[in-house]
Amino acid sequence: MARGHALIVDDSSTARIILARLLERADLTSQGVATAEEGLEKLREQAFDLIFLDHLLPGMNGFEALEVIKADPDLRHIPVFMYTSQSAERYRQDAKVRGAAGVIGKQIDRDQLLTTIEAILDDASTLPSLPTTDNIAGELIEKSYTRRLTGRLATLEVAYEETHDELRHLRQSMALMEAMHQENLDKQRRRLNWLALGSVAGLAGVVLLFSLELRDLSVVFDSLNGQLAVMQDIVSSLVELVEVERQ
Template identity: 50%
Template sequence: MARAHALIIEDSSTARIILARLLERSGISSKGVSTAEEAFSLLQHESYDVIFLDHLLPGMNGFQALEQLKSQPHTRDIPVFMYTSQNAERYIDEAKTLGAAGVIRKQIDREHLQKTLDTLLVNSPEPEYSEAFRIAVEETGRTAQENTEQATRKLTGRMSTLEVAYEELEEELRELRQASENAQRQHTDRINRQSRSIRWLMATAVLLVVALVWVSSWQANILDNHIERTNEQFELMHSIVGGVIELISR
């Protein structure tokens, strides 16, 4: 059973899938939407333990969405992490001012994400988020650029991202191959149906020609018989008329 349920607000389907899989490996189930508007509609009837929010979204942007999340009674206590592909440090102050639990990069590694989520879910900070928690999340992000060990973890995270992206690409290729095979099968079936229709039409045409030839031959025979009887009757009449003339002449 999942230990928490997360909402991912991200317009990139690939980024949603990558984060969802990373969360799943941390024992957290998730649901993804592509716009803040969809998220607010979902939050009307579903509850979540944590929200990951991209700062660049179509329609309402991430900071506008964060501000609205923190202004609504039923969502203001949900921890929100800004999720960005840009330099996370650029947005920490603004995100913190608006009530975000932290800012993380999309290239985050599993260990970093795991520690952050453990801090959030195990310690269960108050709705206002303790300053210690904020500092822990922010310093974890800063440390990633300040020492070699964190740089190595970042590289590992990027490799994990590539791994998940590769798995997704492989799945898409498999679906594409399946779709291609289905299309080829449908095309073959259509050609077979057309071939059967053409053969049936040709057979019907041959039968019609044979029938026409037979009817024409039959009618020709009838006509020949009629002409022959007419000739016989004409010869009979000619004989009769000749006989009558001969009698008259006598």
């Protein structure tokens, strides 16, 4: 059975996946949402033991959501970690004043994050003591730089998986586009075939009409030839009469 259930509020799917996998190693289940508004709805629907809250979010930002959580008697006991790329000391102080349990950087070493979570889960009685928790999280995170490569490798791993998924979707889109293109080509071929058949039929009609016209012309020519023959006979008869009279 899981040791706890965490809510991850971050508009980056990559960041949510990375943190969720790290929490699995601490035997924590998690659920992710992309906005603070969705996170507040989840908090009122389900029970969570930890909250990881990004600062820059669409709509309500992280600090605004933190203030809403700490003002709610049913939610204020849940430790909230600002899960952000901001690391300035002033930001940490502002987060602490608003009730955050700590600030966790997104390039954190996974082993140190697990150590921080273990410290919180193993001493549940200290959860309401925000300054103590903040010291645990802040000091453990800020003082370690030797293993950041591990966290970055995790980022690359997730980025690779997302790229693989995007390539798969791209291949599917290209296959669909190719099928649509082939369908359009087939339609154009069929249209051209019909046009060719229509052209052949039209040409055949023209040839037929021309043949009929030629036949009519032949009849006319035959009639003219007959009339010319009669006229020649008449002329020949007249010539013969003239010669007879002269004799």
